Amino acid sequence: MDLLEFEKERMVKICCIGAGYVGGPTMAVIALKCPSIEVAVVDISKPRIAAWNSDQLPIYEPGLDAVVKECRGRNLFFSTDVEKHVFEADIVFVSVNTPTKTQGLGAGKAADLTYWESAARMIADVSKSDKIVVEKSTVPVKTAEAIEKILTHNSKGIKFQILSNPEFLAEGTAIEDLFKPDRVLIGGRETPEGQKALQTLKEVYAHWVPEERILTTNLWSAELSKLAANAFLAQRISSVNAMSALCEATGANIQQVSFAVGTDTRIGPKFLNASVGFGGSCFQKDILNLVYICECNGLPEVAEYWKQVIKINDYQKSRFVNRVVSSMFNTVSSKKVAILGFAFKKDTGDTRETPAIDVCKGLLGDKANLSIYDPQVTEDQIQRDLSMNKFDWDHPIHLQPTSPSTVKKVSVVWDAYEATKDAHGICILTEWDEFKTLDYQRIYENMQKPAFVFDGRNIVDADKLRDIGFIVYSIGKPLDAWLKDMPAVVA
Numbered sequence: 001m002d003l004l005e006f007e008k009e010r011m012v013k014i015c016c017i018g019a020g021y022v023g024g025p026t027m028a029v030i031a032l033k034c035p036s037i038e039v040a041v042v043d044i045s046k047p048r049i050a051a052w053n054s055d056q057l058p059i060y061e062p063g064l065d066a067v068v069k070e071c072r073g074r075n076l077f078f079s080t081d082v083e084k085h086v087f088e089a090d091i092v093f094v095s096v097n098t099p100t101k102t103q104g105l106g107a108g109k110a111a112d113l114t115y116w117e118s119a120a121r122m123i124a125d126v127s128k129s130d131k132i133v134v135e136k137s138t139v140p141v142k143t144a145e146a147i148e149k150i151l152t153h154n155s156k157g158i159k160f161q162i163l164s165n166p167e168f169l170a171e172g173t174a175i176e177d178l179f180k181p182d183r184v185l186i187g188g189r190e191t192p193e194g195q196k197a198l199q200t201l202k203e204v205y206a207h208w209v210p211e212e213r214i215l216t217t218n219l220w221s222a223e224l225s226k227l228a229a230n231a232f233l234a235q236r237i238s239s240v241n242a243m244s245a246l247c248e249a250t251g252a253n254i255q256q257v258s259f260a261v262g263t264d265t266r267i268g269p270k271f272l273n274a275s276v277g278f279g280g281s282c283f284q285k286d287i288l289n290l291v292y293i294c295e296c297n298g299l300p301e302v303a304e305y306w307k308q309v310i311k312i313n314d315y316q317k318s319r320f321v322n323r324v325v326s327s328m329f330n331t332v333s334s335k336k337v338a339i340l341g342f343a344f345k346k347d348t349g350d351t352r353e354t355p356a357i358d359v360c361k362g363l364l365g366d367k368a369n370l371s372i373y374d375p376q377v378t379e380d381q382i383q384r385d386l387s388m389n390k391f392d393w394d395h396p397i398h399l400q401p402t403s404p405s406t407v408k409k410v411s412v413v414w415d416a417y418e419a420t421k422d423a424h425g426i427c428i429l430t431e432w433d434e435f436k437t438l439d440y441q442r443i444y445e446n447m448q449k450p451a452f453v454f455d456g457r458n459i460v461d462a463d464k465l466r467d468i469g470f471i472v473y474s475i476g477k478p479l480d481a482w483l484k485d486m487p488a489v490v491a
Contacts, residue, residue, distance in 0.1 A: 011036065011037065011038050012036070012037045012038070012090050012091070013037070013038045013039075013040070013085075013088050013089045013090050013091075014027070014030065014037055014038070014039045014040070014089060014090070014091045014092075014093065014204075015039075015040045015041075015042060015085040015086050015088070015089035015091070015092050015093070016039070016040070016041045016042065016092075016093040016094075016095055016136070017042055017043075017082065017086070017092065017093070017094050017095065017096060017119050018041075018042075018043060018093075018094065018095035018096045018097075018136075018137070019041045019042070019043035019045070019048050019049060019052055019058075019078060020043075020048075020059075020095065020097075021059055021061075021169075021171065021174075021281070021350065022095045022136055022137070022167050022169065023041055023043075023093065023095035023136065024041060024052060024057075024058075024059060024064075024068075025059075025061055025064055025067075025169070025174045025175060025178060026093075026095070026136065026167060026169075026178060027039045027041045027076065027093070028064065028067045028068050028071060028076060029067060029175065029178040029179065030204065031071040031074075031075050031076035032067050032070060032071050032076075033207045033208040034075075034204060034207045035074075035075055036075075037075065037204065038075050038077070039071075039075060039076050039077070040077045040078075040079055040085040040088075040089070041076070041077070041078050041079070042078075042079050042080065042081065042082040042085050042086070043078075043080065043082070044080060044082060045080075046080055049078050049079060049080050052068070052078035053072070053078050059348075059349065059350070060347075060348060060349040060376050061171065061172070061174050061175060061347075061348065062172065062173075062175065062176075062347055063175035063176065064174070064175055067175060082122070083122065083126045086122065086123055086126050086127070087126045087127065087128065089131065090129075090131065090132065091131070091132045091134060091200070091201065091204070092123055092131055092132070092133050092134065093134045093136045093165075094116065094119050094120075094123075094133065094134065094135060094136060094137060095136040095137050096115040096116055096118075096119050096137055097115050097137070098111045098112065098113060098115070098116060098137045098285075099111070099112045099285075100112065100285050100288055100289070102389075106292050108288070109288040109289065109291050109292035109295075110288075110289065110292045111143075111285070111289050111292075113143065113146070116137065116143065116147065117146075117147075117150060120133075120147045120150040120151055121150060121154060123151065123160075124150065124151050124154035124155055124156075124158075124160075125154065127155075127158045127160075128158070129158065130158055130159040130160070130161075131158070131160055131161075132160075132161050132163060132197045132200060132201065133147065133151065133160055133161070133162050133163070134162075134163045134164075134165045134201060135147070135162070135163065135164045135165065135166070135223070136165055136166070136167060143223060144162045144164055144187075144219045144220075144223065145219075147162055148160070148162050159193070161188070161189065161193055161194055161196075161197035162188075162189070162219065163186055163187065163188045163197055163198060163201055163219075164185075164186070164187035164188075164219050164222035164223050165184070165185065165186050165187075165201060165222070166185055166222060166223070166225065166226035167226075168181065168182065168183070168185070168226070168229060171280065171344075171345065171347070171348040171350050172345055172346060172347030172348045173347070179208070181209060181213060182213070183213050183214070183215050184205045184209050184213060184214045184215065185215050185216075185217065185222050185225055185226075186198055186201055186202060186205075186214065186215070186216050186217075186222065187216070187217045187218055187219040187220070187221055187222025187223065188216070188218070188219060189218075189219060190218055198216055202214050202216065226286070227286045227287075227289060227290045227293075228290075230282050230283050230286040230287070231286065231287050231290055231306055231309065233271055233283070234278055234283040234284075234286075234287055234309050234313070235309050236270075236271040236272065237271055237273075237275070237277075237278045237283075237313070238278075238308070238309045238310075238312035238313055238316075239312075240254065240258055240271075240272050240273065240274050241274055241275065241277065241312055241313070241316045241475075241476075242312050243257060243258075243274070243476070244274035244316075244475050244476025245315075245316075245319060245476075247274075247476040247477065247478075248475075248476060248477070248478075248479055251478045251479075252476075252478075253476070253477050253478060254274040254458075254475065254476025254477060255274075255458060255476070255477070257476075258272040258273065258274065273457075273458065274458060274475045274476040275316075275355075275431075275456060275457055275458070275475060276316060276317060276320045276355045276359060276429055276456030276457070276475065277313045277314075277316045277317045277320075277355035277358075278313055278344075278355070279344030279345070279351075279352070279353040279354040279355050279356075280344045280345070280350065280352060280353055280354075281350070281352040281353060283353070284310060284313070284353050285353075287306050287307075287309055287310055288310065290303075290306050291303045291306050291307055294306070313355075314358075316355075317355050317358040317359055317362070318358075318362070320355075320359060320427075320454070320456055320475070321358075321359055321362030321363060323454065323473055323483070324337070324363065324425060324427060324452075324454050324473075325363075325366055327425075327452060327454075327471070327473065327482070327483055328424060328425055328452060331366065332363055332366045332367070332368035332424070332425075333366060333367040333368070334367060334368075334369060335368055335369065335424040335425070335448075336368075336369045336370075336371060336422055336423040336424055336448075337363055337368045337369070337370055337371070337423060337424065337425050337426075337427060338370075338371050338372075338373070338416075338419040338420040338423040338425070338426045338427070339356065339359075339360060339370055339371065339372040339373070339419070339427050339429060340373055340374075340416055340419065340420075340426060340427065340428045340429065340430070340432075340435050341356065341373075341374050341428060341429045341430025341431070341432055341435065341457075342354060342356045342360075342372055342374040342377045342382055342385075342429065342430065343356075343374055343376055343377050343430050344356070344430070345430065345431065346430055346431045346432045346433065348376065349374075349376035349377050349378075349381075351377055351381055351382070351385050354385070354429075354430075355429065355456070356429040356430070357385050357386065359427060359429060359456070360372070360386055360410070361386065363427075364386070364409055364410070367409070368409070369409055369410075369411075370409060370410045370411070371411050371412075371413055371418070371419040371420075371423065372410065372411070372412045372413070372419065373412070373413050373414065373415060373416050373418070373419040374430060374432075375432060375434065378412075379412035382410070382412050383410065383412070386410060416434070416435070416438055416443075417438075417439075417442065417443065417446070420443045420446065420447060421446045421447075422446065422447065422448060423447050423448065423451075424447070424448045424451070424452065425451070425452035425453070425454060426443070426447075426451075426452065426453045426454065427454045427456060428453070428454070428455045428456055428457055428459060428460065429456050429457070430457065431457040431459050435459060435460070436459050436460065440453075440460070440464070440465055440468055440470070441468055444468045444469055444470060449469075450471050450482075451469065451470050451471070452470065452471050452472075452473070453465055453470045453471070453472045453473070454473045455472065455473065455474045455475065456475060457475075458474050458475055458476070458477070460472075460474075462474050462477065466480070471483070
C-alpha cells in the first residue's frame with residue numbers, strides 16, 4: 001500500500017522527537033504542505049514545548065511564526081507526551097542533539113550518540129506497530145547501522161525501517177529553504193522493504209517538492225553527504241579568510257579578490273565573504289566528526305586536511321582579537337568595547353559556535369569591559385554562552401552552567417547607541433542590516449577618542465567612517481596607516 005492509498009484509509013501520523021531548530025520548522029512546513037497528515041513534535045523539555053504552543057516561539061526564523069500559527073491545533077501539535085505520539089506514529093523523525101564528545105574515546109571530535117541511542121531504545125520499547133524511523137539529526141556515517149541493531153534486538157516482532165533524511169537548512173532562510181529546497185535527500189536500505197519505506201517518505205515530500213529534486217541514495221551515502229556538504233561550505237569560508245590575511249599584508253582588497261574568483265563559473269560567488277569566522281551548530285561539529293571518522297578508517301592524511309579548515313577558522317578569530325588589542329595601544333584593560341551582534345549570522349537568534357563567543361572571551365582575557373547588543377539574543381543566553389566550556393552548548397540546558405563568571409565585565413543592552421556610548425572601540429560581529437544604517441556621526445560624538453571600528457563582517461562604508469574621524473579595520477582590506485604602525489601578531 002503506498003502513502004496515498006494509506007491516506008485514504010486513515011490519517012497518516014508523523015512524530016518528530018526533538019523540537020529544536022531542525023524539528024520545529026521542518027515539521028511545521030510538512031504540516032502546512034500535507035494537510036492530510038497529522039504531525040506531532042515532541043520533546044522532554046516542558047519550557048520549550050510551552051513556547052511552541054505560545055505566541056512567543058522558542059526560536060526566531062523569518063516566516064516560521066505564520067506557518068506554525070496556521071497549522072497549530074489543526075494538524076500540527078507540540079507535546080511533552082513523547083511515548084504516546086511515538087506509539088501512534090507511522091513515521092518517526094529523530095531530531096535530537098548529537099553533541100561532540102567531551103570525554104572518553106574520541107573526545108573533542110567524535111559525535112556523542114547518547115541521546116540518539118536513548119531515543120531508539122524508547123521507540124523500540126513503546127512501538128506496537130511497524131514504523132519508519134528517519135534520521136533527521138546530523139549523524140556520523142554508519143549511525144543507521146547502530147540504530148538498526150538497537151531497534152532489531154529490542155523489536156519484539158515489530159519491523160522497523162531506517163531512513164537517513166539529512167537537513168540542509170540555512171538559518172535565517174530555513175522556511176524558504178523548506179518551501180523550495182535545492183534537494184531533498186533520502187537514503188535507505190537497498191532491500192525491497194527499505195525501498196518501500198524510502199518511497200513512502202518520498203511521497204510526503206512530493207506534496208510540494210518537484211520529483212527531480214528528491215534524491216535517493218543508499219543509507220551511507222545520505223549520511224556522508226550531509227557531512228561532506230558542510231565540510232565543503234566551511235572550507236570555502238576558511239579559504240577566503242586565509243586569503244583575507246594575505247590581502248591585509250599586501251594591500252589587496254578581499255572583496256575585489258572574492259568577486260574576481262567568484263565570476264569563475266566553476267567556483268561561483270556563494271560563501272566567499274571574508275569574516276571574523278564561521279559559526280553555527282553544524283560546521284565545526286560536522287568537520288570534527290569527519291576528522292574522527294577518517295582517523296578511525298585509517299585515513300590520517302584526509303583527517304589532517306579537514307582539520308586545517310577548523311584551524312584557519314580559529315586563527316581568524318585570534319587574528320581579529322589581536323588586531324583589536326594591538327590597535328588600541330596594545331591593551332583593552334578597563335576599556336569599554338561595544339560588541340554589535342552576537343548571533344552567528346543575521347536573521348537568527350542562534351548563538352551556537354558563534355565567533356562572537358571567542359572574540360568576547362579573547363577581549364575579556366585582556367580585561368576589557370564589554371557592552372553587547374544583538375536584536376535577537378537575550379542577556380541570559382549571552383551570559384550563558386560566555387560562561388560555557390567548548391561543546392557544552394549542545395547538551396540539554398539543565399547540564400549547562402548557570403553561574404556566569406563573566407557577568408561583572410559584560411553588560412547586555414537593547415540599543416546600539418547605548419552599547420557604543422563612551423566606548424573606545426566597536427566590534428561588528430554579526431551582519432545585521434540595521435548596523436549598516438546606524439547614525440555613525442552620533443556614535444562617534446559619544447565615544448572616547450581615538451574611536452575605533454573593527455568590522456568583522458565588511459558591512460560598513462569604511463571611507464565614510466574615516467571621514468567622520470573613526471580609525472577603521474575591515475577584514476581583508478588595505479589597512480589604515482594607524483593600523484600598519486601597530487601590526488597584529490598572533491601568539
